[in-house]
Amino acid sequence: MSSSLAQSAIAKLKEAGLGDVLHVPGEQAYQAKEASLIPLSQKLGPWAIVQPRNTEEVSKAVKALVSTEGLQFAVRSGGHMWVDNSNNIKEGVTIDLTLMTKRTYDPKTKLVSLEPGSRWKDVYRELVDQGLLVVGGREAEVGVGGFLIGGGLSFFNSSKGWSCDTIVNFEVVLADGSIVQANKTTNPDLFLALKGGSANFGIVTRFDMESMESKNIWCGTAAYPKSATGQLVDAYVDFTNNLSHTPDDYVFLYAFRGAKEEDYAISLNFSNMNGVANPEPLRGLLEIPNPISKPEDFKVKTLYTKLTDYAVPSANYTNWEAITVQVDASVTNKAFAEFDILIEKLRKAIPDNDFIARIVVQPILKSWADISASKGGNVLGIENLPGDCLNILVGVEVPSLELREQVGRPAVKALLNTVKSFAKSINKDADWLYLNYCTDGQEPFATYGAENVKKLKAAAAKYDPNRVFQERVPGGFKISKAQ
Numbered sequence: 139m140s141s142s143l144a145q146s147a148i149a150k151l152k153e154a155g156l157g158d159v160l161h162v163p164g165e166q167a168y169q170a171k172e173a174s175l176i177p178l179s180q181k182l183g184p185w186a187i188v189q190p191r192n193t194e195e196v197s198k199a200v201k202a203l204v205s206t207e208g209l210q211f212a213v214r215s216g217g218h219m220w221v222d223n224s225n226n227i228k229e230g231v232t233i234d235l236t237l238m239t240k241r242t243y244d245p246k247t248k249l250v251s252l253e254p255g256s257r258w259k260d261v262y263r264e265l266v267d268q269g270l271l272v273v274g275g276r277e278a279e280v281g282v283g284g285f286l287i288g289g290g291l292s293f294f295n296s297s298k299g300w301s302c303d304t305i306v307n308f309e310v311v312l313a314d315g316s317i318v319q320a321n322k323t324t325n326p327d328l329f330l331a332l333k334g335g336s337a338n339f340g341i342v343t344r345f346d347m348e349s350m351e352s353k354n355i356w357c358g359t360a361a362y363p364k365s366a367t368g369q370l371v372d373a374y375v376d377f378t379n380n381l382s383h384t385p386d387d388y389v390f391l392y393a394f395r396g397a398k399e400e401d402y403a404i405s406l407n408f409s410n411m412n413g414v415a416n417p418e419p420l421r422g423l424l425e426i427p428n429p430i431s432k433p434e435d436f437k438v439k440t441l442y443t444k445l446t447d448y449a450v451p452s453a454n455y456t457n458w459e460a461i462t463v464q465v466d467a468s469v470t471n472k473a474f475a476e477f478d479i480l481i482e483k484l485r486k487a488i489p490d491n492d493f494i495a496r497i498v499v500q501p502i503l504k505s506w507a508d509i510s511a512s513k514g515g516n517v518l519g520i521e522n523l524p525g526d527c528l529n530i531l532v533g534v535e536v537p538s539l540e541l542r543e544q545v546g547r548p549a550v551k552a553l554l555n556t557v558k559s560f561a562k563s564i565n566k567d568a569d570w571l572y573l574n575y576c577t578d579g580q581e582p583f584a585t586y587g588a589e590n591v592k593k594l595k596a597a598a599a600k601y602d603p604n605r606v607f608q609e610r611v612p613g614g615f616k617i618s619k620a621q
């Protein structure tokens with residue numbers, strides 16, 4: 139690192155009074171931050187990392203970086219987005235928001251205010267202690283910032299809509315450093331755009347969210363051998379077809395193939411968000427015989443303990459990618475058959491059989507759009523879905539970046555392309571991609587509908603007329619690329 143651009147950005151950040159939260163290569167704080175990044179491929183070694191402590195410091199950092207002509211920068215909250223360069227930058231400066239973790243509750247408005255740098259486990263720990271919850275993430279370490287501006291798949295989607303639908307106000311630092319509020323009366327076009335429009339408009343420094351009472355959750359996992367796949371898929375499709383009538387139930391269907399293991403095991407992860415044990419709508423799934431493992435009694439937990447019991451390990455190079463299809467047993471079975479083929483392919487190509495593969499099936503219900511509409515809408519466009527859908531998310535973990543690029547990523551892409559073609563051939567496709575589950579090369583905004591793309595482009599042009607978040611912040615999904 140010694141380009142004059144880097145030196146000049148660093149000098150401006152210091153002039154702005156940010157010297158004590160500015161870290162450069164070689165410093166312990168810099169090394170620790172880079173080492174903590176979850177997708178290993180995001181360890182890019184930026185010229186500097188600046189860690190604002192509050193909104194005013196974010197504003198100062200943005201002004202300093204934007205005024206350094208030609209400089210590019212990245213923005214990071216939890217750092218969990220797996221898209222390359224989305225939350226870090228090799229030749230530029232990274233604004234890291236992980237010191238901004240303030241979480242407050244106003245009993246008068248019943249709103250919870252979250253700064254973007256918290257992890258969901260920390261949010262829930264504090265809220266549950268106060269008897270409260272918000273519609274947030276399902277994995278302990280995922281960050282608040284990126285999750286919420288991408289939409290937010292939570293355990294409460296069927297009763298509360300997308301996580302972003304429960305936000306009533308965003309505080310945002312725009313590209314000129316100004317600090318604005320976005321809600322249904324102030325900057326309503328920005329308010330709408332931030333509900334799913336991701337990192338195209340400014341840096342969100344506070345989310346004001348509706349709260350709800352914290353309840354205990356009944357939950358547990360049952361694992362089955364691969365041979366039970368067809369039975370599980372049939373029962374899961376029945377369950378999903380009724381889910382809009384039983385919104386407190388939640389079930390993931392997923393398969394996991396651990397490193398060096400012969401075959402995958404297929405599992406059902408059950409939850410009832412009201413703490414009801416063995417709810418009737420889950421009977422078909424709960425009664426599937428001959429599990430490999432199934433606890434006698436599932437546990438009742440808080441959302442905090444549920445999250446801390448389950449964190450996705452991340453010691454390797456990962457690639458995740460997803461598509462959406464209509465709820466259909468033959469398409470879902472096809473996905474698992476192709477998952478088997480993917481495992482075989484990777485077994486031949488990865489030395490020592492050292493890879494992990496996962497496939498996760500979860501609902502995306504068209505009826506969530508009605509809940510969103512009742513809250514003022516968002517830009518995700520699921521009202522255009524052909525019906526209730528399933529999201530099929532596939533991930534592989536391999537020991538090196540080369541293996542991810544040469545073997546892992548192409549294998550996942552081939553699987554999803556085959557499933558999509560099959561779904562299309564029987565009219566069960568759905569042309570929709572969830573931004574937070576997309577990978578490099580996918581274009582989620584193009585699937586959100588022409589009206590939403592128009593609104594997003596208009597908001598980007600109005601609030602960021604100099605295209606800073608399109609061109610000077612190169613990471614993440616850009617609305618300017620959507621056709």
Ligand SMILES: Cc1cc2nc3c(=O)[nH]c(=O)nc-3n(C[C@H](O)[C@H](O)[C@H](O)COP(=O)(O)OP(=O)(O)OC[C@H]3O[C@@H](n4cnc5c(N)ncnc54)[C@H](O)[C@@H]3O)c2cc1C
Nearest residue numbers: 215216217218219225254276281283284285291341342614
């Ligand atoms: C293990 C795992 C589990 C997951 N589980 C779920 C799940 O249950 N539901 C779900 O919906 N998604 C899930 N995701 C996807 C997750 O929501 C996205 O990766 C999300 O972007 C992560 O948020 P983050 O703050 O950690 O992201 P980051 O990587 O920090 O940010 C993501 C993007 O948003 C931008 N950004 C971040 N903060 C701000 C801000 N404050 N203002 C403006 N732009 C910002 C970044 O520049 C980047 O482009 C999961 C991901 C992983 C790896």
